[in-house]
Amino acid sequence: MRGSPINPLQNNQTQGVSQMVSQFLSKLAQIYPSPRLLTHDAGLVPYESDGLTAFREKPIAVVLPETAEEVIRTVRCCFESNVPFVARGNGTSLSGGSLPVKNGIVISMNRMNRILRLDPVERLAVVEPGVINLNVTKAAEPYGLLYAPDPSSQTVCTIGGNVAFNSGGAHCLKYGMTSNHVLGLKVVLPDGSVDQLGGQSLESIQPDYVGMFVGSEGLFGIALEITLRLIPKPEVYRTVMCAYRSLKAAGDAVSRIIASGLLPGAMEIMDNLSIQAAEAAVHPGYPLDAAGLLIVELEGEASQVEAEFHRLLPLIHASNPYLVQEAKDTFERQQIWKGRKSAFSAVGRLSPDFIVQDGVVPRGRLGEALEEIHRLSEVHGIRVANVFHAGDGNLHPLILYDGKEPGALHRAELLASEIIELCIRFGGSITGEHGVGMEKRNYLPKMFQPNDMESMFQIRNEIDPRHIANPGKMLMDGEAPALTTSGLHPLEKAGVISRE
Amino acid sequence: MSLTTTYDPIPDMQEIVRQSTKVHVCGSRTKSGFHSLVEGATILSTHSLQGIVSYDPQEFVVTMLSGTQISDVVAILAKQGQYLPFDPLLVNRGATIGGTVAANASGPGRFRFGGIRDFLLGVRFIDGRGNCIRGGGQVVKNAAGFDYPKLMVGSQGALGLIYELTFKVFPLPESYATVISRFSELDPALACMHQLASSPMDIEALDLFPVEQEERCYDLAIRIGGIATAISNRLSRLQKIAPASRILQDHEDEIFWRAASNFDWACNAETLLKLPITSRAIPKVENFLTDSQRNRRYSVGGNVAWIATEWTADLQAKLGMAQTFLGQSSTIIRSSEPSPFGQAIQRALDPALKFG
Numbered sequence: 001m002r003g004s005p006i007n008p009l010q011n012n013q014t015q016g017v018s019q020m021v022s023q024f025l026s027k028l029a030q031i032y033p034s035p036r037l038l039t040h041d042a043g044l045v046p047y048e049s050d051g052l053t054a055f056r057e058k059p060i061a062v063v064l065p066e067t068a069e070e071v072i073r074t075v076r077c078c079f080e081s082n083v084p085f086v087a088r089g090n091g092t093s094l095s096g097g098s099l100p101v102k103n104g105i106v107i108s109m110n111r112m113n114r115i116l117r118l119d120p121v122e123r124l125a126v127v128e129p130g131v132i133n134l135n136v137t138k139a140a141e142p143y144g145l146l147y148a149p150d151p152s153s154q155t156v157c158t159i160g161g162n163v164a165f166n167s168g169g170a171h172c173l174k175y176g177m178t179s180n181h182v183l184g185l186k187v188v189l190p191d192g193s194v195d196q197l198g199g200q201s202l203e204s205i206q207p208d209y210v211g212m213f214v215g216s217e218g219l220f221g222i223a224l225e226i227t228l229r230l231i232p233k234p235e236v237y238r239t240v241m242c243a244y245r246s247l248k249a250a251g252d253a254v255s256r257i258i259a260s261g262l263l264p265g266a267m268e269i270m271d272n273l274s275i276q277a278a279e280a281a282v283h284p285g286y287p288l289d290a291a292g293l294l295i296v297e298l299e300g301e302a303s304q305v306e307a308e309f310h311r312l313l314p315l316i317h318a319s320n321p322y323l324v325q326e327a328k329d330t331f332e333r334q335q336i337w338k339g340r341k342s343a344f345s346a347v348g349r350l351s352p353d354f355i356v357q358d359g360v361v362p363r364g365r366l367g368e369a370l371e372e373i374h375r376l377s378e379v380h381g382i383r384v385a386n387v388f389h390a391g392d393g394n395l396h397p398l399i400l401y402d403g404k405e406p407g408a409l410h411r412a413e414l415l416a417s418e419i420i421e422l423c424i425r426f427g428g429s430i431t432g433e434h435g436v437g438m439e440k441r442n443y444l445p446k447m448f449q450p451n452d453m454e455s456m457f458q459i460r461n462e463i464d465p466r467h468i469a470n471p472g473k474m475l476m477d478g479e480a481p482a483l484t485t486s487g488l489h490p491l492e493k494a495g496v497i498s499r500e
Numbered sequence: 501m502s503l504t505t506t507y508d509p510i511p512d513m514q515e516i517v518r519q520s521t522k523v524h525v526c527g528s529r530t531k532s533g534f535h536s537l538v539e540g541a542t543i544l545s546t547h548s549l550q551g552i553v554s555y556d557p558q559e560f561v562v563t564m565l566s567g568t569q570i571s572d573v574v575a576i577l578a579k580q581g582q583y584l585p586f587d588p589l590l591v592n593r594g595a596t597i598g599g600t601v602a603a604n605a606s607g608p609g610r611f612r613f614g615g616i617r618d619f620l621l622g623v624r625f626i627d628g629r630g631n632c633i634r635g636g637g638q639v640v641k642n643a644a645g646f647d648y649p650k651l652m653v654g655s656q657g658a659l660g661l662i663y664e665l666t667f668k669v670f671p672l673p674e675s676y677a678t679v680i681s682r683f684s685e686l687d688p689a690l691a692c693m694h695q696l697a698s699s700p701m702d703i704e705a706l707d708l709f710p711v712e713q714e715e716r717c718y719d720l721a722i723r724i725g726g727i728a729t730a731i732s733n734r735l736s737r738l739q740k741i742a743p744a745s746r747i748l749q750d751h752e753d754e755i756f757w758r759a760a761s762n763f764d765w766a767c768n769a770e771t772l773l774k775l776p777i778t779s780r781a782i783p784k785v786e787n788f789l790t791d792s793q794r795n796r797r798y799s800v801g802g803n804v805a806w807i808a809t810e811w812t813a814d815l816q817a818k819l820g821m822a823q824t825f826l827g828q829s830s831t832i833i834r835s836s837e838p839s840p841f842g843q844a845i846q847r848a849l850d851p852a853l854k855f856g
Contacts, residue, residue: 120698121698121780122780123698144698166643180614180617203615204776205604205823206654207654214647216647255558261674263671307729308727360639361639392641393640428642429639432641434643436644451633452633454631455627463845
């Protein structure tokens with residue numbers, strides 16, 4: 001059941017291959033004018049890798065569709081010729097989700113970036129997959145609405161990619177992930193058939209196919225049109241930053257807040273290394289000597305938030321912080337968040353290479369998990385910076401190493417795998433928001449039983465019998481491209497994007 | 501907190517699924533519209549699957565067996581000051597948590613934070629091959645593997661027997677209040693509903709329904725919840741947009757919404773239909789129903805229409821996609837043809853169509 005069907009372009013007879021490739025490319029040329037069909041090295045290089053720079057693979061072609069019809073024709077063409085494809089937005093995946101498939105093509109969705117409809121009355125937006133996440137909120141803002149999921153890469157990442165990987169952000173405990181904000185999808189399945197899943201209503205009388213499609217990492221096909229739910233922008237925010245002498249004290253404060261019955265929109269914790277790095281990079285005014293920094297944000301209707309804030313403050317003071325600082329205005333609030341959202345790229349600059357993980361542990365075991373990560377870091381002699389969504393137990397350890405040092409990558413990977421296994425052992429998840437992709441596909445069978453895995457393969461086989469839709473991601477059955485280097489994404493180096 | 505049963509009925513149920521050609525799953529049968537029995541089907545009841553498997557209030561996570569009555573769950577959560585924010589329906593009529601997921605039965609309170617799909621984190625079920633499958637997880641954030649929990653929402657027992665469910669829960673608002681605003685015409689009522697739904701006021705529930713005995717009049721019920729000391733301020737603000745003909749607080753508020761989610765207003769009807777709509781469709785539905793005596797309610801800010809009606813054959817043509825929620829199986833209105841995506845999933849999970 002699990003074997004890959006044979007891709008004709010993987011045939012060993014070189015002459016036959018080049019003939020098949022050229023036949024296939026000529027089919028694509030019937031769909032795309034030459035500027036939108038890239039086949040030469042120079043055009044392909046930018047698509048070799050995504051946010052997980054550790055992997056590289058050159059596609060045989062990249063196509064740049066401008067309409068849903070072109071995407072559908074492309075998928076049908078791939079299906080007929082048994083050629084694998086991967087859809088790609090802006091390539092910010094941190095799990096290697098949009099890495100090209102060997103002897104396959106990349107369908108680049110960037111040009112399908114129209115907001116087709118924004119309905120302030122029904123509070124929804126119908127968008128093409130290439131629309132950038134933040135642009136949905138920008139379009140909704142004049143109506144007092146916003147699109148809730150806010151991954152740190154939201155200035156660059158596309159909705160199509162968010163849908164494929166069920167992206168998260170800092171507000172997931174209260175608002176959920178991407179999946180919770182998608183109402184309807186028009187999709188092309190791997191065999192080229194087109195389906196409409198869900199609709200515009202919050203309610204449904206069918207199985208939740210939309211929910212099943214979101215987060216399927218491209219294995220079920222490509223979303224062509226996405227109906228998103230918009231929510232009213234909170235009336236007020238109260239953001240407070242608290243500095244602690246230990247990480248554990250910051251974690252305990254979170255437990256107190258949760259136990260009190262408050263439901264903050266976000267709770268984030270950073271360790272000293274992350275604080276130092278963020279302060280150096282964007283000067284948010286963080287206390288440099290804190291062992292743990294906690295950011296708590298309440299949001300909602302003014303008088304309710306005011307009442308909540310009166311409850312929050314005593315809880316925080318009882319947790320023994322040595323500094324409590326409230327954002328006095330929007331600027332101060334933005335500064336606090338700017339530091340937090342830039343933390344990863346900032347820490348990344350401290351080291352030539354790094355590996356980032358996004359495992360989840362039950363919130364009550366956060367302190368224990370951090371102690372264990374600290375211990376592992378010392379055992380391996382590798383620095384690890386920690387920034388995490390404390391409200392939902394989503395860790396983001398950043399493992400720093402120098403790829404030029406012999407054996408360093410291997411040691412870093414070993415440490416990374418021990419952290420993932422820790423998350424599984426603690427009853428959590430191997431990924432909270434980055435997805436399984438290339439990076440964690442070896443670990444999925446450790447989180448699930450053989451029966452569960454078999455069922456996922458059965459579903460994939462029925463939806464994609466030829467295994468052409470992003471094969472090798474999430475479910476192990478393809479050839480893994482070689483690991484090369486890891487570190488900052490080129491866009492991060494340029495300061496364009498940052499990570500959770 | 502943990503409640504374990506000594507007898508594990510799951511292996512027996514797996515065996516029954518393997519040996520049957522057709523399987524019909526039922527809970528406590530509160531949603532009669534879903535009981536179109538296929539002749540010769542083996543009936544598998546979730547009655548033996550009761551109890552909380554684990555509940556850690558600190559984690560906002562509760563796991564329970566599918567035959568557990570929701571009223572029991574609600575009581576256990578309430579002791580810890582927590583609740584199921586999707587506001588399950590028919591709780592006082594004995595609904596089980598498994599049936600609630602399978603029927604996608606979220607109530608008016610889903611307006612605030614979301615429906616079942618937004619709170620279901622993990623699921624265990626027996627598929628058509630008789631295998632036990634687990635999907636999702638036990639933590640509030642998880643992006644690993646296919647999202648089986650969501651797939652089970654609204655699956656109507658057709659994809660397998662759900663036997664264990666894990667939910668995210670939230671802190672229960674310490675106080676509620678409801679403003680009932682009366683309108684003598686539909687349009688201003690809808691305008692007011694839209695204004696409230698788009699406003700930054702945190703509204704728990706927003707339902708619209710015709711007033712009995714008063715032709716053309718509509719009541720808009722607006723519920724708010726939160727810290728008690730803030731409620732009166734919020735109520736005054738709310739009334740500037742929606743003038744109150746009545747204000748319900750405490751017990752009165754509770755009784756009003758309990759009656760709504762138990763369908764007390766529709767219990768004598770032959771059939772209760774569920775229509776997923778958007779609020780723009782309300783005038784059209786009203787137009788069709790105006791001259792009839794059919795009782796109805798537009799819930800969740802106009803995202804669902806509940807229509808209590810006698811059966812007529814032209815309903816489907818007039819109303820489009822609708823589902824018989826309560827009523828006799830002979831009056832089922834089929835939803836649209838299964839999609840290629842849905843069919844592929846059905847083939848994978850239940851190749852012999854034992855459940856489907």
